[in-house]
Amino acid sequence: MLMFLDHRFTQTDRLRQAVSYVISPVQSLVSLPSDLLSWTSETFSERNELLESNRTLRSQLIVLQQKAQQLAVLEAENDRLRRLLDATARLESTYISAELVSVDPDPFSIQVILNRGAQDGVYVGQSVVDADGLFGLVVQVDSLTSRVALVADVNLAVPVYVNRNGMRSVVVGTGDLTSLEMEYVPDTADIRVGDLLVTSGLANRFPPGYPVAEVVAIEHDPGEPFARIRARPLAELGRSRNLLMVFQEEAS
Numbered sequence: 001m002l003m004f005l006d007h008r009f010t011q012t013d014r015l016r017q018a019v020s021y022v023i024s025p026v027q028s029l030v031s032l033p034s035d036l037l038s039w040t041s042e043t044f045s046e047r048n049e050l051l052e053s054n055r056t057l058r059s060q061l062i063v064l065q066q067k068a069q070q071l072a073v074l075e076a077e078n079d080r081l082r083r084l085l086d087a088t089a090r091l092e093s094t095y096i097s098a099e100l101v102s103v104d105p106d107p108f109s110i111q112v113i114l115n116r117g118a119q120d121g122v123y124v125g126q127s128v129v130d131a132d133g134l135f136g137l138v139v140q141v142d143s144l145t146s147r148v149a150l151v152a153d154v155n156l157a158v159p160v161y162v163n164r165n166g167m168r169s170v171v172v173g174t175g176d177l178t179s180l181e182m183e184y185v186p187d188t189a190d191i192r193v194g195d196l197l198v199t200s201g202l203a204n205r206f207p208p209g210y211p212v213a214e215v216v217a218i219e220h221d222p223g224e225p226f227a228r229i230r231a232r233p234l235a236e237l238g239r240s241r242n243l244l245m246v247f248q249e250e251a252s
Contacts, residue, residue: 093207094247096120098128100240101145110153110175110237112136116245117144125205127246133211133234134158134199135243146245150237151212152177159203160212163196171197171213177237180213182229187220189227197231207246 096116104111116122118141126138128148137156140147149156152173160182161168167189171180185191195215201208213231220227 095244096122096247098146098243098245100243104147109155110150110173110177111139112148112150114146114148114243114245115144117142117146119143121247122146122245127206127248129207129210129244129246130235130240130242132236132240133213134206135235135237135240137205138245150177151180151233151235152237157183158206158212159200160197161200162191163198164192165190167191168200168202169197171231178232180231180233182215182231183226185227185229187225187227191215191218191227191229193218204248207248 098114098116100112101115102113104113114128122138122141124138124141126146128135128138134151136148136150136153138146139149150173151158151171152175154173154175157170157172159168160171169185170183172183174181182191182197193215196211197213197215199206199208199210199212211234213233215229216232217230218227219229
C-alpha cells in the first residue's frame with residue numbers, strides 16, 4: 001500500500017512539474033504587458049527628470065554667464081575710472097567729471113553729448129580729456145548738457161608741440177576717429193614716426209602738456225614744401241565714456 005502511494009505521489013509531482021513547464025511561459029506572456037508598461041513608465045519618468053535637470057542646468061549656466069559678463073564690465077569700468085583718476089595728476093587746473101550720454105548722428109561732424117551743462121559752469125571752448133589724452137572741445141552748452149566736438153572732427157584744430165624737440169605745429173581732425181593730420185610741417189622738419197604730440201597751451205584754450213596723438217606716418221612728396229604727417233589720437237574717442245572737463249584759467 002505504501003509503495004503504491006509513493007508511486008502515485010511521484011506521478012503527481014511529475015504531472016505538476018509538467019504542467020508548470022507549460023503554464024510558466026503563459027504566465028510570462030500574461031504578465032508581459034504589465035511589466036512592459038511599468039518599464040516604459042519608469043523609463044519615460046527618468047527621461048523627463050533628465051530633461052528637466054538639463055533645462056535647470058542650462059538656465060543656471062546662462063545666469064552664471066550673465067553674472068560673469070557683468071563682472072567683466074564692472075572690472076573694465078573700474079579700470080577706466082582708476083586710469084582717469086591717475087590722469088588728474090597731469091592737470092594743474094580745476095575740473096569736473098562728466099559722462100557721455102549720446103552720440104550726435106550728424107554724418108558731417110564727430111560730436112557727442114555730455115551730462116554736464118551751464119548749471120555746472122560748463123562753457124563753450126572748454127577742453128575735455130579722458131584717461132589717455134585730449135578728447136575734444138565744448139562747442140555748445142545747454143542748461144543740463146553740453147555738446148563736444150572730438151579732436152577727430154574736421155572743424156577742430158589743436159595747437160601742439162613735439163615732445164621730443166619742442167617743435168610747434170597744429171593737428172586737425174580728418175573725420176576718422178583713428179587719424180589726425182599735422183598741418184604745415186616743412187618737408188625738412190625734424191619729425192619722426194613715434195613722436196608724441198602734446199598740447200602747447202597756446203591761446204590758453206587747451207590744458208598745456210596733455211597728450212594728443214602719436215605720429216604714425218610721414219609722407220614726403222617731391223616738389224611740395226610740406227610733408228604729409230598722420231597721427232593716431234591717444235584718447236579712446238570711440239570708447240571713452242567717463243571724461244574730465246577742464247576749467248582753464250584765463251591768461252593774466
